[in-house]
Amino acid sequence: MDRDEPNPLLGIALKVSSVLVFVAMSTFIKSAGDGIATGQITFYRSAFAMVPILCYLAVKGDLATAFKTRDPFGHLIRGFIGILAMSCGFYGLTHLPLPEAIAIGYAMPLLAVVFAAVFLKEVVRIYRWSAVIVGLVGVMIITYPRLTLFAGGGGEAGAAYGALAVLLSAALGATAMVLVRKLVMNERTHTIVLYFSLSASLFSLLTLPFGWEPLTWRAFLFLMAAGFCGGVAQLLLTQSYRYADMSTIAPFEYTSIVLGLVIGYWLFDDVPTVTMLIGTAIVISAGIFIILREHRLGLERRAARKHVTPQG
Incomplete structure (x- = not known):
């Protein structure tokens, strides 16, 4: 991806905007109502995300090249894993x-x-491994009250399975991140984004016989808005990397929990528990530690390269 003139404040603004729009997407999905098949939600999220993406590529003059790929199988696998992650989420x-x-x-x-x-x-290295372990302990603190159902501790079955689904979504999403790391070696960023939305739409259509129901106008509009927000958020996120280093903007991902707390309380009467707040604080601390550690190592590597004496 070509880098424009560095502008950290603009990069941060774009990142925070993408987080805001992603949270709006999640809010629209929850507002669509219960009883809608997960595959149906995923289809609308993926299909309508293509609208802003295609418009953006057309304006940039990249639409013709966006469909050209050197690794169609890689996109197919990334799309399949990504659609599973999205559905679980x-x-x-x-x-x-x-x-x-x-x-x-x-x-x-x-x-x-x-x-x-x-x-x-x-x-x-050991510092990152330690932070990962601490962060995963934080995740378990968040999920434990839900998972006690499976140990005979009572609770709501739907919430327990929901917690497991989000954990599985995180694992599948991490797998998709690894696949994207491989794809970016040979593919353009907009090609990866476009093919994911396209493959996700097609894969989710396979769930049509499994529980899809006619939507009310209210549910349809909410899901359409969710898809549009998903596409816009992806574009904002991609643009943020053009103006600032990942280590600069990555910590602002955690603004989503603040937005989630406010919107959850305001629209859905969701009151956070003490264990959720404690676990979240641990996870965020571990994540920020990893980001800062990577930033420091990056500075050290650049400094080392500057001090290397040319040979010959």
Whole structure:
């Protein structure tokens, strides 16, 4: 991806905007109402996301090249894993309070560190491993009250399965991140974004015989808005990386929990529990530690390269 002139404040503004729109997407999905099949939600989210993406590519003059790919099979696998992650996440979102679903989803970047070490052979040192372990402990603190149902501790079955679904979504999402890391070596960013929305739409159509129902106008409009927000948020996120380093903007991902708490309380009467707040604080602390550690290592590597004496 080509980098424009660095502008950290603009990059941060775009990142926060993307987080806001992603939370709006989740809010629209929850507002659509219960009883809508997960595959049906996923289809509308993916199909309508293509509208702003295609418009953006057309304006930029990149529409013709966006469909050209060197790795169609890679896009297919990434799309399949991504659609599974999205479906699990939407199932959990419709069965959990909004801030709780957001907080459990923070397990994804932690698991991505583990998967990158295992599958991409990236070097992960003791500091990052320690932060990952602490962060995952925080995730377990958040989910434990829900999972006690399976140990005979009572609770609502829907919420318990919702917590497991979001955990599975985080694991699948981390896998998709690893696949994207491989794709970006040979593919353009807008090609990856476009093919994911396209493949997700097609894969979700396969669930048509399994519980799809006619939608009310209210539900249709909410799901259409969710899809449009998903596409806009993806574009904002992609643009944010053009103006600022990832280590600069990544911590602002955690503004989503603040938005989730406010919207959850205001629209859905979701009151956070003490264990959820404690677990969330642990997860966020671990995530920010990893980001700052990577930023410091990046500075050290750049400084080392500057001091290397040319040979010859």
